[in-house]
Amino acid sequence: MSLQPPVTLVSPPQDIDACFSDIHPPLTERQAHLESARCLYCYDAPCIKACPSDINIPSFIQQIHSDNLQGAAQTIYSSNILGGSCARVCPTEVLCEQACVRNKEAECAPVLIGLLQRYATDHAEFTGHPFDRAPDTGKRVAVVGAGPAGLSCAHRLAMKGHQVEIFEASEKAGGLNEYGIARYKMTNDFAAREVEFVLGIGGITLHTGQALGRDLSLAELQSGFDAVFLAIGLQGTRQLGLENELASGVQNAVDYIRVLRQATDLNGLNIPQHAVVIGAGNTAVDIACQLRRLGCEEVTLAYRRGTESMSATDHEQQIARDHQVRIKTWCRPEAITLDDQGGVAAIHLRRTAMQGGALVDLPHCDVLPCDAIFKAVGQTLEMPEDAQLEQLRLDAGKLAVDTRFHTGLERVFAGGDCTAVGEDLTVEAVQQGKLAAESIHQLLITQA
Structure with a gap:
């Protein structure tokens, strides 16, 4: 039973919005x-x-x-x-x-x-919210981050009868669902409507535009609340380490997706004609396919290893092929060439191969003319300055937690993409938020 529709691509001045159904x-x-x-x-x-x-x-x-x-x-x-x-x-x-x-x-x-x-x-149609709140416990929990992990944790805690305050740095709640998912996967403001559904249980207060390290510190949250849950996600993007990487035509894929998701008029976007995406995950596929839907004439996805090593699933890879995205494997970015105006003119891709179990460079180098390069080589945790997070332990560059999602700091828990637990999947973040809420609840009910 195949339900995958054919991919229809258009170019301006046709209706671009129709391509994001x-x-x-x-x-x-x-x-x-x-x-x-x-x-x-x-x-x-x-x-x-x-x-x-x-x-x-x-x-x-x-x-x-x-x-x-x-x-x-x-x-x-x-x-x-x-x-x-x-x-x-x-x-x-x-x-x-x-x-x-x-x-x-x-x-x-x-x-x-x-x-x-x-x-x-x-x-499904419910009269009111599908879950009732337990009697108020008098306990207050701060949740930092209104993405899937934070929302999941907040909802479960509210259901247990605790008062929850969510502090979100962005103007809107939803995290990756609102800002980082391909526009054709999450349509019709569904992410915003789902946030409203989650908050509908009551007992949750949402504060947007409140960033850890800028507007509040961990110490303040620890003193003002009975427990703290950190769901701050991954804010940084890994760099290629190349000269000219700061040129205007070189962008982080997640930043462009964010702009694309929030745009009210897609025709007003700056759309390249020949783009190269560096990466092999779902974000790389998302940006590549959306560029094609916007009308980008040619999109090449470049990856240093073979397709079998790509973190994007076979299903996602097929979506890229359906969009006529060229997947160029066994190559890595080596240099970026600029034109006379300082814009991107080409990218140099060094051929690679596996030899003796190690990835090595080959003599040949391909030069791909392009006017835009999008980096989708993974995101990193950026510890907010002045947030007083120095005591938090790290594991592989992410927050370290135990099996109860406790960070080791008193009454401070963490979950979602910012931790080293599981995979960076929405469903994983939701589960971690839920399990962390259960751990927090057990802590709170044992306190005097």
């Missing part, structure tokens, strides 16, 4: 009914084990098949309060759907779990 159209009622019937409702369901947020997948699919959409959504939200956005961006093809036993059947096709999850969360 949903890449995965939602299931119709009939499609959802037929697809839910394919689930075998396994007793020892491997799909649940493959889900980072422990959603009872067979249960919610059975509820969809029984036309109990409210029950299905409640099952999803009880494990993942951001189940709507995760249904859109989660790499289900390498998680729950890869584990589906239907892959072993004659049709070799998994149940479309992600689309069924979206169907339930999109169509």
Whole structure:
């Protein structure tokens, strides 16, 4: 059952907005009914084990098949309060759907779990919020960061009866869902509507434009609250270390995606005609495909190793190919050439190969003419200055936490992309926020 639509690309002055419609159209009622019937409702369901947020997948699919959409959504939200956005961006093809036993059947096709999850969360209608708050405990928790981890933690703590205040540096809440996901994956202001849904439980106060280190410090939060949860994400971008890297035509992919996501008029964007994307993850694919949808004539994605080593899933790589993105492997950026006006003119890509288990340079170097270069080589944790975070331990450049997501500092916890736990996935961040909330709750109820 293939639901992947053909990719239609346009160039200005045509309607660019039409090119950013949903890449995965939602299931119709009939499609959802037929697809839910394919689930075998396994007793020892491997799909649940493959889900980072422990959603009872067979249960919610059975509820969809029984036309109990409210029950299905409640099952999803009880494990993942951001189940709507995760249904859109989660790499289900390498998680729950890869584990589906239907892959072993004659049709070799998994149940479309992600689309069924979206169907339930999109169509369920609740009177009020689906969860009630416990009686007020009188405890106050500060959550720094309103991304998936912070929102998940705040919601679970509010459900337990605690008062929560979220401090978000940006103008809007949502984190990567609002600013960092490809526009064609998260459409129609869904991220903002999901934030409203999460806050709907009550007991949560959101402060935007409040940055750690600029407007508040960790010491202030520790003294003013009973516990602190850090969900500050990854703010920095790794650099290429090349001369001319600061030229105007060289940009961080996440910065361009942020501008693209917030743009009200896509026709007003500065769109290159020949772009090179350096990287091999989902962000690299997202920026490459969006450039093509904007009308960029040629987009090349360059990676130093082979496609089998790319962190972007096979599914994401195929999306790039469907957008006619050229994937050039076994090459690394070596130099950036500028034109007479100081703009990007070309990038020099040194050929690479694996020899004796090590990546080595080869004699040949390719020169690709281009007018823009986008860096998507990974993000890094930037510890805010004047935030009094010196006592926090680091692990592989990220915040170190124990199994309870405790940082080692008194009453300070952390989760999401800023920690060294798990993978940098939205669903992982949601799970970490939820588990950290449970740990914080246990701490608070034992305090006098």
